[in-house]
Each structure stands twice: as C-alpha cells, then as structure tokens.
Amino acid sequence: MENMDHTEAVRMQAVEKYILGELTPYDRAHFEEHYFDCPDCALNLRSGVAFAAASRQYFAESAVPAKVAHSPRIGWFAWLKPFVAVPAFAALIAVIAYQNTVSIPHLKHEIGSPAAATTTVAPWFSLVTASVHGSSGTRVELQPGQPFYLFFDITAAPRQSDSVFLLQVQNATGKTLVTSTVSAERAQKSVVLAIPPGFREGDYKLIITDQAAGTSTAAGELPFTVAFSR
Amino acid sequence: MELYLFDADYVQRLRNGDPESEQHFVGYFRQLLRIKLRARYLPADVIDDIQQETFARFFRALRKEGAIHHPERIGSYVNSVCNFVLQEHYRDQGKHQPAEDADTEIPDKVLSLEKLAITEEVNERVREAVTSLSPRERDLIRRVFFEEMEKDEVCAELGVSRDYLRVLLHRAIEHLRELLENKDLQPKSREPVRKKK
Numbered sequence: 202m203e204n205m206d207h208t209e210a211v212r213m214q215a216v217e218k219y220i221l222g223e224l225t226p227y228d229r230a231h232f233e234e235h236y237f238d239c240p241d242c243a244l245n246l247r248s249g250v251a252f253a254a255a256s257r258q259y260f261a262e263s264a265v266p267a268k269v270a271h272s273p274r275i276g277w278f279a280w281l282k283p284f285v286a287v288p289a290f291a292a293l294i295a296v297i298a299y300q301n302t303v304s305i306p307h308l309k310h311e312i313g314s315p316a317a318a319t320t321t322v323a324p325w326f327s328l329v330t331a332s333v334h335g336s337s338g339t340r341v342e343l344q345p346g347q348p349f350y351l352f353f354d355i356t357a358a359p360r361q362s363d364s365v366f367l368l369q370v371q372n373a374t375g376k377t378l379v380t381s382t383v384s385a386e387r388a389q390k391s392v393v394l395a396i397p398p399g400f401r402e403g404d405y406k407l408i409i410t411d412q413a414a415g416t417s418t419a420a421g422e423l424p425f426t427v428a429f430s431r
Numbered sequence: 432m433e434l435y436l437f438d439a440d441y442v443q444r445l446r447n448g449d450p451e452s453e454q455h456f457v458g459y460f461r462q463l464l465r466i467k468l469r470a471r472y473l474p475a476d477v478i479d480d481i482q483q484e485t486f487a488r489f490f491r492a493l494r495k496e497g498a499i500h501h502p503e504r505i506g507s508y509v510n511s512v513c514n515f516v517l518q519e520h521y522r523d524q525g526k527h528q529p530a531e532d533a534d535t536e537i538p539d540k541v542l543s544l545e546k547l548a549i550t551e552e553v554n555e556r557v558r559e560a561v562t563s564l565s566p567r568e569r570d571l572i573r574r575v576f577f578e579e580m581e582k583d584e585v586c587a588e589l590g591v592s593r594d595y596l597r598v599l600l601h602r603a604i605e606h607l608r609e610l611l612e613n614k615d616l617q618p619k620s621r622e623p624v625r626k627k628k
Contacts, residue, residue: 216604217597219470221575221582222540233467237506238437243463248607249600250466253576254547255557256603260577354545356475391545 205235207242216245220253261327261352328353328407328423338424345429348398352391355409357420359385364413366420368394373404400427442502446493457486460509467513469543481520485513541576553610560606568599
C-alpha cells in the first residue's frame, strides 16, 4: 500500500481496526504515518482509545460480587485459606477465583458478624490512575469495617519468565497488613486484590516487588488513602 | 483558546523556543506517541524512555537550519524519529524489530490500555454512553475491553460480526469526539485544531 490518505483511512475503518489490533503491521505503519499528520484521524483515534480505556475502568468500578454481600461466611472466611482474585466478574459472583495466596497478619476481623450481614456490597477501587492523583493517590471511601477490592495493573516487565510479583499493602508506618503474590503470566492482565475489613482511615501504599532468582526489585508503588464516609 | 496549525510559523516559533508552542507541541504529540507505543505492548518505562528520546532528537534537529523541510508534515517527522528510536530499542534488546511487510500476521489484540489516565469528564461521558447501550452491546464492550477475550469468540457467542464491533466503536468515537475536540485525553495538554484565519 502506498501512502495512506484520509479517504482511504476512513474507508478501511483504520481508526477502529488500529485500536482493536486488526491492522497488519504494514497497514499499521502506514496509518501511523498518516495520523501523525492528520488532525481528524488523530482526534478520532484519541477518542476511541479514551472510550476503550474509560469503559474498561467503568466495568472495573461497577463490578458487584453479589455473593459476598449475601453470603458473607462463604467469601470472607477465605482469609484463613489460600485465596486468589481475578477480574472475571462471572467467576467472582459464582465462586471466588483462586490464583494467589493471601496472608493477613494481625487482622482478625470476621465478616460473619450480624453487622456484616447488613453491610453493603464490597466496593471496588481502581488504582490505575493512583500516580496521577498525587502523593496521596486514589481516595478509597468506605464505611468503617467494610472490606473492599483494589483493581490495578502491574506495568513493570518481569525480570524473568518465572518472576513472581509480591504485593504488599503497607500503612503509613511501613507495617505490612496484606500480602499476596501474582505470577508474571498472570500479571499481564489487570489484578484484583481483596482487602479485608479493619482498615483505618489514613494513607496506605500497595508495594509491588519483582522476585526472581532469590532477589527482589521494586516494580511499582501505588498510594491510596482510606477515608470513612460520614 | 488559541488554535494551532502546523506550518512554517509554528516551526519557527518552536525553533525560537516559544514556551506556549513548545508546550502545545509536546502535549499533542505525547498523546500520539503513547498510543503508537502502546500498540506495540511496550512496558510503561520503555514507553517513557522512547518518548523522551524522540522529543530530545526532534528538538536537536529543530535547531539545525533546514533540518525540517516540510513544516506542514511535522507530524510525519516526529513519527519517523520515533521509528528510529524504536529500531534502536529493539536492537539493544537483542531482538529483531517485528516485520512490517504486507505478509505479516494481524496481531488481533486490542492495544494496551493499562494505566491510561482519563479525565473525569471523559469518564462521565463514557459512563453515559455505556449505560445507554443495549445489554448485548454493553456485554460486547465489556468482554472485549475489560475481560480482553478473543474477539472471534465474543462475536460468536453474542451472535454479532466483527464489523458490528467496529461500528459500535465508531459510534462511541463520534460520541466522544466533540468532547475531546476542545478538551484533553490526558490532563494538562492541548491539541491543535484548524487555525482561525
């Protein structure tokens, strides 16, 4: 294909195919050469990418693990057992999908209390833009004693194919409250981490560490702040 | 809002170090470079490095008289510089740059959307758009962009064609385009629109 012009780009639905990954590398290269000079195509492309990214965030935030709310004993005694979380909503509603082990030292709250039976569904909070919000990161607004989910991406490339990412949620004093692990393969997709009830108001960080061949390398830090709804 | 057109005047202002023009240039092309590099599934830190290097080389070339022969095609120049930097990146990694000839396979994978900062205004507009979709259309968007399922599998299960998905995306683009025409995909950057004469 010779240089792509705007008419050709529109005819072949180049913007949509580019976003969906449906162009050959050859056509992709020609379309890139075109949209860098074509404000119309550039605007359409930016709009399409914004839609795809924002809809992804919408579905992440609107996920409702209904069974957690109505059968608290099933979901939340899992801190005693190996527990794994994935962003597949159908799987979460039916069962809690298992991929990683969560250990929760020092937090002994149980959701099986009468108060928990009337607790609203555990909310989800996206840390995808945590670094954009500034040093305090994403604001996590909760009821006291409410569990929640954190949704985030591990963007650092694994150092080795058998790298394991260690996830640690630490409070402002550096004390680790939640620990989990994610394989390098699993980390290619967005990760959901379940946070049990008991978090107090304050600043926290999700620390991501790449562990391979006995060494640890920092792979990311996502801040968030817990605030109770009044 | 001041509007920009890529022409000889614009390039001269950049050459003179005009802060507003520089801010506009970086803001506009940063978005396009990030989209281009996300289409190659590069890690975020590599994207940052390649982007920075592309801008550095562009501004070095800008200072040389006659380096930019066609100011109206300044975008193509930025794209070319980025391609050179990408080539060097792949070579440094000991990898072959993926072939870009007519016979290479279609990747058929949505470009990387991870950690893409979106303004609240865009989020709000998309929320409206998504909730106004039919349940099947909403399911299609969710499976493709959030669950990242194989598109053939999704379309088969929902009884729609791949073209239907593209048309749905096209409608969403039309819906958002007006908002972005005077706003930003990424905060704190500006975009060029046709200059008022």
